[in-house]
Amino acid sequence: xxxxxxxxxxxxxxxxxxxxxxxxxxxxxxxxxxxxxxxxxxxxxxxxxxxxxxxxxxxxxxxxxxxxxxxxxxxxxxxxxxxxxxxxxxxxxxxxxxxxxxxxxxxxxxx
Amino acid sequence: xxxxxxxxxxxxxxxxxxxxxxxxxxxxxxxxxxxxxxxxxxxxxxxxxxxxxxxxxxxxxxxxxxxxxxxxxxxxxxxxxxxxxxxxxxxxxxxxxxxxxxxxxxxxxxxxxxxxxxxxxxxxxxxxxxxxxxxxxxxxxxxxxxxxxxxxxxxxxxxxxxxxxxxxxxxxxxxxxxxxxxxxxxxxxxxxxxxxxxxxxxxxxxxxxxxxxxxxxxxxxxxx
Numbered sequence: 001x002x003x004x005x006x007x008x009x010x011x012x013x014x015x016x017x018x019x020x021x022x023x024x025x026x027x028x029x030x031x032x033x034x035x036x037x038x039x040x041x042x043x044x045x046x047x048x049x050x051x052x053x054x055x056x057x058x059x060x061x062x063x064x065x066x067x068x069x070x071x072x073x074x075x076x077x078x079x080x081x082x083x084x085x086x087x088x089x090x091x092x093x094x095x096x097x098x099x100x101x102x103x104x105x106x107x108x109x110x111x
Numbered sequence: 112x113x114x115x116x117x118x119x120x121x122x123x124x125x126x127x128x129x130x131x132x133x134x135x136x137x138x139x140x141x142x143x144x145x146x147x148x149x150x151x152x153x154x155x156x157x158x159x160x161x162x163x164x165x166x167x168x169x170x171x172x173x174x175x176x177x178x179x180x181x182x183x184x185x186x187x188x189x190x191x192x193x194x195x196x197x198x199x200x201x202x203x204x205x206x207x208x209x210x211x212x213x214x215x216x217x218x219x220x221x222x223x224x225x226x227x228x229x230x231x232x233x234x235x236x237x238x239x240x241x242x243x244x245x246x247x248x249x250x251x252x253x254x255x256x257x258x259x260x261x262x263x264x265x266x267x268x269x270x271x272x273x274x275x276x277x278x279x280x281x282x283x284x285x286x287x288x289x290x291x292x293x294x295x296x297x298x299x300x301x302x303x304x305x306x307x308x309x310x311x312x313x314x315x316x317x318x319x320x321x322x323x324x325x326x327x328x329x330x331x332x333x334x335x
Contacts, residue, residue: 003302065295065296065298065301068301069295069301072301072305072309075309075310075311076310076319077319078310081310081311082310085310085311089313094313095313096313097306097309097311097312097313097314099298099301099302101298101302
């Protein structure tokens with residue numbers, strides 16, 4: 001079951017390039033090594049705003065649940081990952097991290 | 112009457128001989144009745160690959176909080192002080208009134224008992240902590256391999272050991288696969304509960320480092 005992992009970073013005006021550059025330099029290379037397949041960066045609303053935050057959406061996919069746990073195990077004690085998120089949190093208004101499963105299988109067996 | 116429980120996770124000297132280990136297991140497993148107020152005892156040797164909790168889970172139940180001696184008095188009353196001095200290299204003990212146990216299968220036998228000690232970060236706002244409790248204890252509704260379960264806030268002032276654990280999350284599974292497979296592959300777990308533990312998640316409330324242990328047992332412990 002392929003699983004999507006979505007980061008939503010709510011970025012204040014003028015900081016979007018800075019946040020994306022941080023992500024590209026200090027997170028993405030190691031994320032790929034952890035088995036996270038990068039599916040791209042998106043904006044919503046679909047243009048950078050100059051008077052309100054813009055949300056930067058970062059999409060990854062993982063092939064299955066074993067890959068999810070393998071990814072998690074590799075960051076549990078990672079000083080670098082913790083430091084990266086501390087630097088992001090110092091900039092962004094808020095952030096979310098969501099796991100998505102395909103509809104059919106996600107609904108299978110649900111209460 | 113509410114049972115008052117104490118759980119100790121014990122690390123033992125890795126050089127302990129097979130005979131000394133067997134003697135240690137008999138001594139701790141048979142302690143019920145030798146300490147006033149102590150009604151039940153079970154010593155579970157951990158399966159391989161447990162994390163952060165050492166070699167044994169020592170589950171104990173007392174008739175009530177007033178009948179529960181302090182940890183050091185319990186060891187002295189059972190004549191265990193010297194034994195612990197020689198054998199135990201670290202003990203993490205917590206205690207609490209057993210008020211939140213859910214027993215769907217009281218006759219469960221030859222099963223796996225799992226214990227998780229966690230430390231919810233104390234600055235966590237109360238409403239967020241309550242939401243974490245709700246999400247965590249929702250797991251048995253989605254993971255049917257969890258037959259019996261319990262979730263408790265520990266009584267802080269009695270905690271023994273280097274960590275300031277706040278909660279104990281326990282389950283009883285009929286088979287080891289219930290924990291290693293059903294529990295781990297459930298999207299409710301990895302996608303909904305784990306973010307509260309995950310250092311990458313903005314929802315994290317659990318401090319880094321948990322004690323995740325599991326061991327075999329013959330009859331229910333959570334149903335005491």
